[in-house]
Amino acid sequence: MVSMPAQSRKMRSDLPPLKDAESGTILQEVAPISDEGNTRRQLAKRLADVICIPASQLTPQERHMAGDVLVELLRDADIDVRESVAKRLVMLNEAPRTILVILAKDDIRVAKHILENSLSLSDSDLIQVAQKVSGEHRKVIAQRRKLSDSVVDALVQFLEEDVVETLLKNNGAEFSETALQRILTMSRNYAPYVSLLNRREELRPSHGLTMFWWADRSTRRRILHRFAVTRAVLQESCNDLFADAAKEGWQDAGVRKALQFVERRQRNRAAIARSDYEGLEAAIEIASAHGLTKTLIEEISYMSGIKPATGAQILTDMGGEALAVLCKSTGLKRDMLEKLWRAVYRPPEDEMEQEHPHLTRVIEAYDVISTDKAQTVLRYWNWSLTSSLNEDVLRYIKNGVIPREEEHGAAAITAALVFGHRKG
Template identity: 50%
Template sequence: MSEAGLTSPFPEPEAPKPTVRSRATLLKRLADVVCLPSSRINAFERSMTADLLVEMLRDANVVEREKVARRLATLSEAPGVLARLLLRDELPVARALLMEAERLSDSDLISCVNFAGMEHRRLIAQRRGVSEVVADALIERAEPPVIEVLLRNDLVKLSHQGVENIVAITRDAQHLIPLLLRRPELRPSHAYVMFWWSDAEARRTILQRFAVSREILQDAVGDVFAMASAEGWQDPLSRKALQFIERRQRNRAAIEKSPYESLDEAVAAAEAGITRELAEEISYLSGVKPMTGAKIFTDLGGEPLAILCKATGLPRLCVRQLWRGLRRQEVDRAGVTDAGLERVLTVYDTVAVDRAQTVLRYWNWSLTSALTPALLKAIREGDEAAVDEYSAPQRAAMLALSRDFDR
């Protein structure tokens, strides 16, 4: 534009563009300096160079950033400020570090977990030797694709809390259950809760792996029963633990108050139709709380019926009686025993009495041992964020029952 305000017919010369070759060379040289061994460069010099490199990388293109990332992936320990920048970069840039860098700090990885995308988190889940804290950060995002990769990684370390969080996630991502069942970190408290929303195959695995005998406990504390009895069972903590360990399952005190002469008679009466009152009576006679009984009778799979019958010493016929009382199909159109009933009867035939008692008592303990008003309120509101405030049985109750209160 001339001074007279007229447009010049000749375009003004453009500012010279930066020489791409010089910038690429400079980035390479700075990366080389950062990667020098400690015998050639001290910590302050390395930090200064990393700061300069970070400033250049902020305006560099993806190809240039990727080249620097690949160079740094060979470094035993990249400067934190540089690693965090590149780990949170676009996937082509971050992939080199996430897949090839053997040593990245937990803090840098957690920063990537929190500020990068799901594909970044999947790559972190694939890394060798993922620590518990990094795994916890990945699990907290509740992304099934990431958790699936994490569970397939045999070198990852899962914390107790991390496993509990995955158990909760499996309610809506049941394809994760078989992978979680493979993990050595899974404990009975986790498996027995997850049982309620597992399919038939997973339930069979849970019963085979976690339905353990209590014989070693019974031998260890055999004399304590007499001590507790002599003291009038006044200590509630001891009483609760001994109730879990003892061999007897049926509640003798409940039989004395029952309108039925035995549990067998109550189950026979249930064949005509299970009412709420009759379900509660069977629960009391079986030595479990009504809430546990309700969970057993309303379970669609039916396997808990087999556990209840086997644990209480009821004959095989009682499984059919309860099945009939719940108005469930006994035979198919061809007159063959219904597949669901056949599966439940197989469970009855294959599980030992003592192991069935372990499962039943664990359910009863985990579902009802500590249902405080605060826990009940949390269950009704679906407040799983408050799960850390509760003990292991309380958390189990929240996980297993929260959906029931929503109905």
């Protein structure tokens, strides 16, 4: 065995401590190494201290060399050492990313310091880490103060409920259309996403008014309050085009569907003239007395200016708020809403012979929304649920597949989500 001089067997006491160049703060007091088991820990600390020296006192090359040595040392270090290094490096903007990525993939006790707080990790680092760690790690990433949409996409693809909920609650997370669409699809069978999604600024009318169909009562009210808007600007902008479309015989299907959404009048006068019933109210009277039939659903739908598929969705909706929207938008009085409620086999009274609380809630929804705003919602539903129902989209719905928006449009996605939803 080679004998070492006494002076070399311990750390020299006259070695100056490392200091921060700006504040003068001592980064690490030099302490004697007392035993062999402590050597690795002390060496790891010294190497971390070197990495933390300000750029004015250390070249990038030396910093990265120290980092390379530290990486090798950490491979066999115990968890206390690794956590100590993670805490030391977490707030350093110039820490070698190789070390940070390794620590970010470590045991959650070590990784949490890096994943939640390190400012040196790039989006590509976070995405790489997210692909190779546990759900517990991904949840910590979801808590970061700022998250780009690309990182959010990487986290959402694992469909982990607690991770997605954490992201939705994080105001610093940015959501792409892809992530929102994925979560919207998941929300059909996981109720907590619905209210959380409705609080996101990124949510579009197509998302909210689609999600309405499986939302709870309170969230439905918030959706209608947020997305039931007037169409005054659209109507003013397109008003002169109705005459032009009429001159062309309404031959352009795309123009016809778009202008139907903008039009002020809700009831279809031509359908009323062709109907075997005297009017919309008369059809509802008969439905209230004898119950709804397929023929009555079709007639009520056509006279209300909507397609039978939309009418069936509204008339079979278990919540009832959609009935309020239908009645308000078509100018039906409150008593017609109550009769339509009976027509869909809903009890108007509870066991105490008082007005049923569900009917009371639906009447409140009717009273709160204006006619113009109700028409906006009803027309949007009709457009989104029926304008893209071609053979391809119907095949997607039958197979439970959501079509791609770039190929079939937003309306096709809405139709697939709503008509493909298995209730109960």
